[in-house]
Amino acid sequence: MGSVELLRVLGNKYNAEILDATHEPKSAQELSDELGIPIATSYRRIEELTEANLLELTGREFSNEGRRTKVYRRDIDGVAITFRNDGLEVSLEERPEAENSLVDVWRDLKDTR
DSSP, rough: OHHHHHHHHHSSTTTTHHHHHHHHHHHHHHHHHHHHHOEEEEEEHHHHEEEEEEEEEEEEEEEETTTTTEEEEEEEEEEEEEEETEEEEEEEOOOHHHHHHHHHHHHHHHHHH
């Protein structure tokens, strides 16, 4: 994905808030409730962020109603924008795999209690 397209995705309403909130796995419903956005918007933004490789599906968890729901976590830890004479550059700081694995282990341990 090009830098301009990536900036467009990041600039869409709610996308930055969703990325900020998904430092740990969350469902579309949890994001909707936490951020005060309509559930349909939550699903659309999740799809857009997933297609841009900024958010990833990390698994399925049981909701409070006992249904299996998809949970998502951001795939990046930072974004840097550099303005140059020949255009702009957007670089992403990806989450370390070790950090992702630790979050997964912690979530699994928490779910078994």
